[in-house]
Structures are given as structure tokens and as C-alpha cells.
Amino acid sequence: MMPKMTISVPHEGAAGLTGAWRTFRPVVNRDVCNKCGICAMFCPDAVIDPDTLEIDLVYCKGCGICANECPKKCIEMVREEH
């Protein structure tokens, strides 16, 4: 018999469309980027594709960790205009 208790099943977007939380949006200067992939490694929400390095703005919260870690300083945090 399964006891009744709090068990959640992880799934994409379990916390909702977290991109709506964003105040600053990461904008990548692809001319300067050398595709080292450090941004994807540091992204706490895993919204940067490790192969293409495209940022999924539906879930990116705009924390800016990628911009801070980027050794080429080619990610700029730009204020969202809602």
C-alpha cells in the first residue's frame, strides 16, 4: 500500500514559464564568442544548449551568471522592456 505523501515528478517547466521572471536578458555577441561553452556549464537552469549555445529565453531567468563567467565578456545583460 502506497502511503499518501508529498512526492513530485520532475518535468520540464515544473515551476512555470520562468522566463517571465526576467528583468535583464542575455544578448550574445556572436562575432566575439569563441564557443568555449563555459556559459552553458555555469547556467544554473541549464537553458543554454551545450552544442549550439543558444539560450532558451522561455526559461532563462536572466540571472546573469553566464555574462559574469564569459571569459570573452561577449554576453551583455540588456534590460527587458515590458
Add this chain to the structure above:
Amino acid sequence: MSGKLTMSTGNKAVAAAAKMAKPVVVAAYPITPQTEIIETIADYVASGEMDARYIPVESEHSAMTACIGASITGVRVFTATSSHGLLYMHEMLHWAAGARLPIVMGQVNRTLAPGWNIWAEHTDALSQRDTGWLQIYVSTVQEAYDATLMAFRIAEDTRVLLPVMINMDGFLLSHIMQPFEMTEPGDFIPPLNLPHKIDVLDPKGYGAMSPANVHYQFRFDMEKSMRASRTVIDETETEFKKRFGRTYKPVDEYLTEDADVIIIALGTLGKEAEVAADLLRKEGIKAGVMRIRWFRPFPLDMNIKGKELVVIDRDYSFGFGGVIAGEIQARYPDAKIASIIAGLGGQEVTYEDMAAFVKNRKTGTEFWFGIPQEEQ
């Protein structure tokens, strides 16, 4: 008893029973008078007699946390503590029960400070009564051993899935030696099959938010299991008698049938009270004893109608009264109780003292043993 007898302390018997149950993880922190339990288990593990992972943690809070972490993986887990150690676990006791983990714990009853006192008292465990743990109080070395074996089977039954605490009086039972039969349980304790165990191939989040519109359902499910545990306890004790010949019931009764007055107590006091009943009967007073073994779930069908009760509490709830006297009065509103507070901090209570409690009883009053009448 038919098998070979071994001399043992209560502590060593609990450790031996834990070994027989083959837990996979034991996490514990030493505290007087429990130390001998986990020292013995550490020896079993070190010598290879017991194939378990022994985690020597830095505190009781961590001990219970490690037990919770191990138990959620679906393995059998054992720990032991006492007194302040139990209180330090308090938060995690609620967690273990709420997470529906069948952890089994040896608990040696000891007084709470200040002042420092290592002798027997029940306030430590009784103050944990609302945590969702099943609680049993034992009175002999054999019973400590048998109750520990049965605890695993009861806790792990899928109708229960709640942790069980085996309570044993500090020194009066933990450190005295008695002969006992170290019964091999065989398949008496079936393999554990935890329905909600962690599965890395099917990952889930545990302890997620439970909002106000559902949380009460989890709590009611715990209470349903606590109620169902009465049946599981009966089945387990019946099966134990069938296999090993020793009889146990939620309330152990001695000469109660024709008794006019019944002494009610827990643990070793409840056993000693049998001698008091014999003594009183020699003097023509029809006395009997009810020793409450299972305190949680609390016994529902105590046959106390028309009898006077002398309830001995080795505990106290300040601003209220003796815990056991209060619980009996709440469950059985017609009960005629003389409440005795005796044995706090290991205060010596002999069978002659208990016989005197009966002879001097005043129903509806509370009497603190040792305190002058004018101060009561």
C-alpha cells in the same frame, strides 16, 4: 522458554535483536545509558558478524537524518538513543514519521536536565508522543529482545509504514542482566519492500511543497496507518506466540479479572507492581496490574470498568499532571483514578511503596511520592 538461555543486559539484547533483523544501515550517536547498544553493534560490524554500514555521526539530529536518508532508499535501518539525544532528534522524528519511513529505534528512558541525572524517567519519550512514532515500553530483557524483533515487522508492514521506538528503563533494564532466549527470527521478519523508495531510474522529488488544500490528507493517512497498526500489532504478537511461544499483548495484565483496584504503570515499574499486587492480596486487598506496553497507538479496550485505578507516572507534564493518568482519563472518561507521581529522576520505588500507594489511594487526587502531605 524452551531454547538455550543467554545472560544479557537489556542493551545487549536490543543490539542482538537488531543484528538478527539484519539492518543495512545503523547511524547512531552514543549517550548514557544507551551507549552499550551501539557499542555492541559497532563491534558486530567491525568483526564482520553484521553486514551493515555503521555511520558514526556527530549528533543525534544527524543520526536520525542519516537514518531517514538511508531508509528512503528502501533498506532496513536501526538506531538507538536516550534522553537529551532523543530530544535533539525531535525535529527529525516528525520527519521520519511524515516521510513514512519504517525506522526502528532503541530508546533508553533517562531523566532530562537540569540538574544532570542519568537515571530512569519516561518524560523523554512521552514528550515525543505526537511525532507519529509507535512507542512500546518493555519490562524484561527477553521482552526488550522480542519487542525489537517485532518492531521491524510492524514498522515495515505496508499497512503501517511508521517508525517504531522501543522504550527501556535506563539502568533498571538497560544495565541489569537477566537470562533470555536469543530466538532466531528466521523469516518472521519478511524482506522490506518500501513502496515509495527512491529509484534512480524513475526519479521523483521527496518532501515537495504540500499546500493547505492537501496537507491534512497526509496527516489523516498517518492516523489511518496508526489505527491500522493496532491490527498489525495483534497479528504480529499472535504470530510471534505461534512461532516462538511467548505471549504479548498491548496491555499486560496480572490478576486483573477479580481485582477491585488496579495499578497501572509502564516499563519496569509495571513489572514490579506484580509483586505489590501479590503482597496486597495476602492482606486481603484484591489488587491487579495493567502494564501498558504500547503507548502509541494508545490501548482502546482496557477493561477497567468499575475498578479503581492507581496510575503511577514516572513522568510529568507541568501545568497538567501525569501523562499516563491524563491519557487514561481522556480515553476512558469514567475512570476512577488516583494519580501517583513516582520514580522521577530514578527515585527508588519499591513494591512495598506501590502497595502503600494502593492502600492510601484517594481517587481524583494527585500524589507526589516523597513530598510531605501538607505540600501536595
